[in-house]
Amino acid sequence: MADATTTATDEVAIDFHTLFRIYKDGRIDRFAGTQILPPTTHPDTGVRSKDVVINPGTGLSARLFLPKITADHSAGKLPFLLFIHGGAFCIETPFSPNYHNHVAALAAEANVVALSLHYRRPPEHLLPAAYDDAWEALNWAIAHSEDGDGPEEWLKHHADFQRIFVAGDSAGANIANTVLVRVGSEGVRNGSRVLGMILFHPYFHNGEPNKLLDVIFPTSSGATDPRLNPAGADPNGLAKLGCESVLIFVAKKDWLKDRGWSYYEALRKSGWVGKVEIVESEDEDHVFHLLNPACEKAVDLMKKTVSFLKQV
Structure with missing residues (x-):
């Protein structure tokens, strides 16, 4: 008994x-998403990583990636990328193998300084905590610009906050959009400039019942919440998107594909003055590029991403 x-x-x-x-x-x-890799120096690319605490009070932290810096500093500072991981808002971290390796590859191939965010996750910390964390992380990073007083040396010496990008996959892409809408409404500090946003296989609400969101975001109004459903709840709000260009990736077999396309169409029609492009990967499923980064279409996706990050 x-x-x-x-x-x-x-x-x-x-x-x-x-x-x-x-x-x-x-x-x-x-x-899922519980395996942790320690920060490293990549033996082939020379990309270094370390973990940083953004807010000791809440535990907000991140993994910072710095590409190999040569003795010749004539090229000046490097673009800054804020990366926000996916995982249905509630699993995965920047320290899991898929995300550590993905962001390290972005840092190496695009030659960017990348901050991969460890936002507070439900169910311990209900949404909208993750949205607030992403906004706080962006402003913490920008505090390291030339007119700022941030404490992190890698950001002070190597990040160019006139060339900011924000990217995320799945739920992280949803959070990234909310950050950029807020940039458009409130602006950013120290004269910084957000050039672009990348959405990998974004998750957006489409009005269908969602039991998970009922648990992890009980204060939300669901399909009428512009954070979850910007295309349907407040399409005109997208006109305030605070960046100059957007790149969206969707996958043919992904159940979220149509939501990515709906966001693309809503952004085009919103009156936003930037440039948006969408790329669909044939015969692939959700976040295939994380699961099989060496496959041909993942390599193509990476090349397109790197080109976008090197636009200026």
Whole structure:
């Protein structure tokens, strides 16, 4: 016969089988994205990485990537990329192998300084905490511009905040859009300039019932929340998008493909004055480039991304 205490302790309150489980005693199990790689120096590319704390009070942190710096500094500072990982808002981290390797490759091939954000995740920290964290991280980074007083030496010496990019995949792409809408509404500090945004296989709400969002974002109005559904809830709000160009990737077999296309069409019609491009990968599924980065279409995706990041 099972011990009564054990039975009560193991009683499940909420179960999202591929993501997480919440027990009635408050414990949480995550089922994916829990593997952690330490910061490294890549033996082939020379990209270095280290972990930084942005806000000790909330635990907001990130992994910072610096491409190989040669003795010749004539090229000056490098573009800055804020990268926001996906994972249904609630799994994965910048420290997991897929994201560590992806952002390190971006830093190496595009020659950018990259900050890969470890935002607070549900269910411990309900949305909109992740949106707030992304905005805070961008402003923390910008505090390292020439007129700022940020503490991180790699950002002070090597990041050019006149060439800022924000990128994310899946749920991270959703967060990235919210950051750029806020840039358009509130501006950025120290005369900084956001050049572009990259959305890899973005997640946006389309009005269908979503039990996960009911749990992790209970204060949201769902399909009428412009953070979740910018194309449907507030298409005119996209006209305020605070960057000069947008690159969107979708995949033919991805269940989110149509939502990426809807966002693209809404942005084009919004009155926004920037340039937007969408690229569809044939015969591929959601975030295939993370799972199989050496395949031909992932290599093509990387080349397109690098070209976008090198636009200025």
